[in-house]
Amino acid sequence: MSKTAIISAKDVNVFYGEKQALDKINLDIPENKVTSLIGPSGCGKSTFLRSINRMNDLVDICRVEGSITIKGQDIYAPEVDVVALRAKVGMVFQKPNPFPKSIYENVAYGPKIHGLAKSKTDMDEIVEWSLIKAGLWKEVKDRLDQPGTGLSGGQQQRLCIARTIAVKPQVVLMDEPCSALDPIATAIIEELIDELRSNFTIVIVTHSMQQAARVSQRTAFFHLGELVESGSTKTIFTSPEDERTQNYIMGRIG
Amino acid sequence: MATSESATIDLVHSQRKKGFELFVMGVLILCSLVAVAVTVGIVLSLLFEAFRFFERIPLTDFLFGTQWSPQTALRADQVAAEGAFGAVPLITGTLLISFIAMCVATPLGLMSAIYLSEYASKRSRNLIKPALEILAGIPTVVYGFFAALTVAPLLRAGGESVGLNVSSESALAAGLVMGMMIIPLISSLSDDVINAVPQALRDASLGMGATHSETIRKVVLPSAIPGIAGSLLLAASRAIGETMIVVMAAGLAANLTANPLEAVTTITAQIVALLTGDQEFDSAKTLSAFALGLVLFVTTLVLNVIALRIVRKYQEQYD
Numbered sequence: 001m002s003k004t005a006i007i008s009a010k011d012v013n014v015f016y017g018e019k020q021a022l023d024k025i026n027l028d029i030p031e032n033k034v035t036s037l038i039g040p041s042g043c044g045k046s047t048f049l050r051s052i053n054r055m056n057d058l059v060d061i062c063r064v065e066g067s068i069t070i071k072g073q074d075i076y077a078p079e080v081d082v083v084a085l086r087a088k089v090g091m092v093f094q095k096p097n098p099f100p101k102s103i104y105e106n107v108a109y110g111p112k113i114h115g116l117a118k119s120k121t122d123m124d125e126i127v128e129w130s131l132i133k134a135g136l137w138k139e140v141k142d143r144l145d146q147p148g149t150g151l152s153g154g155q156q157q158r159l160c161i162a163r164t165i166a167v168k169p170q171v172v173l174m175d176e177p178c179s180a181l182d183p184i185a186t187a188i189i190e191e192l193i194d195e196l197r198s199n200f201t202i203v204i205v206t207h208s209m210q211q212a213a214r215v216s217q218r219t220a221f222f223h224l225g226e227l228v229e230s231g232s233t234k235t236i237f238t239s240p241e242d243e244r245t246q247n248y249i250m251g252r253i254g
Numbered sequence: 255m256a257t258s259e260s261a262t263i264d265l266v267h268s269q270r271k272k273g274f275e276l277f278v279m280g281v282l283i284l285c286s287l288v289a290v291a292v293t294v295g296i297v298l299s300l301l302f303e304a305f306r307f308f309e310r311i312p313l314t315d316f317l318f319g320t321q322w323s324p325q326t327a328l329r330a331d332q333v334a335a336e337g338a339f340g341a342v343p344l345i346t347g348t349l350l351i352s353f354i355a356m357c358v359a360t361p362l363g364l365m366s367a368i369y370l371s372e373y374a375s376k377r378s379r380n381l382i383k384p385a386l387e388i389l390a391g392i393p394t395v396v397y398g399f400f401a402a403l404t405v406a407p408l409l410r411a412g413g414e415s416v417g418l419n420v421s422s423e424s425a426l427a428a429g430l431v432m433g434m435m436i437i438p439l440i441s442s443l444s445d446d447v448i449n450a451v452p453q454a455l456r457d458a459s460l461g462m463g464a465t466h467s468e469t470i471r472k473v474v475l476p477s478a479i480p481g482i483a484g485s486l487l488l489a490a491s492r493a494i495g496e497t498m499i500v501v502m503a504a505g506l507a508a509n510l511t512a513n514p515l516e517a518v519t520t521i522t523a524q525i526v527a528l529l530t531g532d533q534e535f536d537s538a539k540t541l542s543a544f545a546l547g548l549v550l551f552v553t554t555l556v557l558n559v560i561a562l563r564i565v566r567k568y569q570e571q572y573d
Contacts, residue, residue, distance in 0.1 A: 055461060087463035097454035100477050109472070110462040160458070167462060 006031040006201050007052060007171065012066035014047050014056065021047045023225045025066070029218070034193060034202045036212035036233070039222035040248065045205045048222070049173050052203065053089035054082050070171070087114055090169035094176045096156035098148035098163070103140050106148040106159055107131060110167035126166055133199070134162035135192050154185025158192065165200065172196065174204040178211065190215050209249060213237055221245045300551060303544035310538045311339045316545060318342065322508035322519075324528060324539040339542050341549065343508040347425065347518035351504060352493040354429025354514055355436060359489060362433075363440025364482065370441070371448040372470055383442075390438035394498040401431035401503035409515075418515060423505030426514040432499050436489045443488065447481025447565070448474060480564050487561035491554040497522040521546045 005028035014022040022044045029035045037045040047056070054075060056062040067074050075085055087110075098106050107127045110116075117123035127144070131137040136158040140151070148159050157177060164172055174193070178186040193202060193215045206212050212219055213233060220230035221244075229236065229245045240246045308316070319340020366386065370379055406427035413420030420426070451474050459469040475482075505517035506527050519527075528543040535541075 053461065055457065058457075058460065083463045083465055085463070086461055091457075091461035093454060093457060093461070095454060097452070097458045099455060099458065099473055109459070110464075113462070113464050113468050113472070163458075164462065 004030045004032075007068065007070050007203075009048075009068045010066055012048070012051065012064065012068060014044070014051055014065075015063045016059070017061040021225055022051075025227045027220055027227055027230055029201065029203060031201050032197055032199075033218055034197050034204060034216040035218040035220065036216035037203065037205045037220050037222060038207075038209060038212050038248070039228075041207075042224075043222040044225045045220075045222045046175055049175055049203060049205050052171070052173055053086050053091055055086075055091065057082060087167050088169050089171040089173060090164035090167065092157070092160050092164050092172065092174045092177050095180050096153055096160050098151070098156050098159050100147060100149055102145045103131075103148045103151070103159060104144040107162050107166050110163060114167055116167065130162040130166040133165055133196065134158045135188065135195075136162055152185070154181050154188060157181060157185070157189060161189075161192065161196075165196070169200065171201045171203065174202065176205050176207060179207060186211075209237075221248060223248070297551075300544055300548050303541055304548040307538060307541035307545045310541070311545075315339065316341055316542075320510055322524070324524075324542055337539060339538065339545075341521070341546065343510040344519060344521045344524055344546065345549070346510060346512070347504070347508070348494055348520040348522070350425050350512060350514065350518055351429045351432060351500060351520060352490060354426060355432035355493045356486070356490055358430055358433025359436045359440050359493075360486060363437045363489070364444055366437070366441045367444035367448055368470060368475075371445050372466070372474070386438040386441055389434070390442070392435075394435065394496065395502075397431050397435050398498040398502035401427050401499050405431055406503055413515065420515045421505070421517045423503060423507075423517040424515050425504060425518045428500050428504035429514065431503065432493055432496055435496070435499065436492055439489045439492060440485050443485030443565075444478070444482050447478045447485065450481070451477045480567065484561040484565035487557050487564070491557035491561065494557070495522065495550060495554050497526060501526050521550050525550075 007027075007029040009025050009027045009029075012022055012025040013020060025044075025048060027048075037049060039045050050056045051064050052068060052070075052075075056064060064076060068076065070085075070089065074080070099109060101109070104127055107130050108117075108123055111123060111126050117126055128137060128141075131140065136155060139155060140146075140159075148156065151159060157180075161172075161177075178189050181189065190211065193204065196202060204212075204216065216233045218230065219233040219236040221228045221236065221240075221242075223244050229240060229242045236245065237249060240249060316339050319338060320342045321338035321340045322343050324337045324339060366382070370382060374382065402423070406422060406424060409424060409427050409430075410420045410422055455473050455477060456469055459473045460466075464472070500520045500523045504520060504523055506519050506523060507517045508519050508524070509516055511518060525543045525546050528539060528546075533540050
């Protein structure tokens with residue numbers, strides 16, 4: 001384990017009922033870097049992502065074994081409050097899912113429930129900071145009171161990113177954040193991800209190997225519930241050790 | 255292949271098949287026309303007879319009069335005893351009972367809908383949903399005598415023990431039982447609209463570290479509010495049009511009162527009273543039933559149209 005690892009998974013097994021979705025995953029995720037999880041559909045990369053902020057808890061039949069630590073603290077320990085965990089480990093979903101509220105209310109939602117703002121001015125500052133960080137401020141600053149659902153798909157996804165970072169998490173998990181977007185919106189979000197890395201640790205699941213190569217510094221390749229290989233993105237893409245990784249990257253499996 | 259052997263393909267349709275298709279279509283059209291024709295007929299007869307009533311009693315006297323005693327017009331030998339046809343006590347009575355019913359059914363129905371859609375495990379859901387559906391399937395006449403023979407005496411005895419004078423037929427008894435009756439309507443419609451709120455919104459809220467109840471209060475319910483409002487309006491319209499319970503439990507005294515412990519009467523109960531027994535179809539008394547029917551019809555129609563429009567608009571939002 002390197003010293004800069006913020007998240008560390010040890011022998012993680014995940015089951016859905018009888019079916020084992022993840023088999024003995026060991027992975028360190030470094031701080032303030034973008035780590036991408038790649039692999040064919042059903043390989044368990046999304047399952048792994050969702051076990052980092054315990055969104056899997058919402059699935060009744062899901063069971064997690066092994067340990068995942070964030071800054072040394074086991075997130076599956078009985079005394080851990082899921083609510084506090086998710087405030088530290090935020091999530092951006094595949095499909096943009098803004099609340100049917102105004103743009104301002106969308107961003108203010110998290111800070112409000114966690115009581116992060118003492119006054120209206122505080123809240124205004126948080127909202128502005130988040131929207132600037134998400135690269136959306138210029139486009140929406142004159143219509144903050146309008147519904148978030150009225151924005152374009154790419155803008156909605158940036159609004160969701162702003163909403164997530166508004167609670168100042170340490171880790172942001174992204175589950176195929178661009179799969180519902182066109183190439184231009186995708187390019188904007190990819191650029192954004194690169195900028196966000198200075199403030200947050202980012203873990204991104206992606207189906208696009210080009211995207212993994214463009215945005216991430218570390219890459220982990222999953223196949224059939226196993227972590228086949230992980231390392232610096234450059235190494236994984238240029239000289240993978242495992243044949244399966246090579247085949248996937250060359251487009252021969254998946 | 256068969257087609258390559260014959261030079262032409264047979265494209266002419268069989269006359270017999272075509273005839274049958276036309277016949278089927280004709281039967282279907284006829285069946286749907288029956289319903290339309292009956293509706294039109296009922297509306298026309300309501301309008302026509304109500305118009306005859308308004309030839310005798312001015313519309314303003316009917317809508318704004320506070321005296322309702324049509325029974326005086328019953329005795330033909332009483333010359334000039336036309337009776338009083340002020341519908342205000344009936345309208346307020348209807349509203350009072352419906353209001354009590356909604357006060358009972360809204361919180362109970364809504365809370366059970368939230369429990370069923372957000373908290374209930376599969377097993378308890380499978381237990382409670384059918385129970386609510388049974389509640390919806392009880393004939394209203396059963397609710398009626400439950401109200402008249404069980405709830406009303408209980409209220410009366412309870413009232414007496416604390417020194418309140420509860421009349422044996424009270425708006426409260428009818429309203430409470432009517433509330434029970436419309437709980438399943440509210441809970442099942444609200445359950446549907448709450449379930450229609452996309453899971454993605456719940457995930458987003460939970461993913462930000464909101465608790466389950468925060469997510470319900472701040473995301474799920476606000477998104478479902480239009481649909482819930484629609485279901486409440488439908489329930490209110492059902493309450494206003496309900497007849498059996500009020501006939502049996504609310505009484506026939508046209509009191510103009512806001513006191514739920516007194517007996518009041520409703521539009522529906524009066525229509526029943528006006529038209530049971532031997533009738534003289536020319537008297538103002540009998541005709542007034544049509545005027546009341548028209549008022550009821552217009553009210554529930556307007557409520558239903560608004561409710562359905564709200565529900566539909568809401569459904570489009572997430573399609």
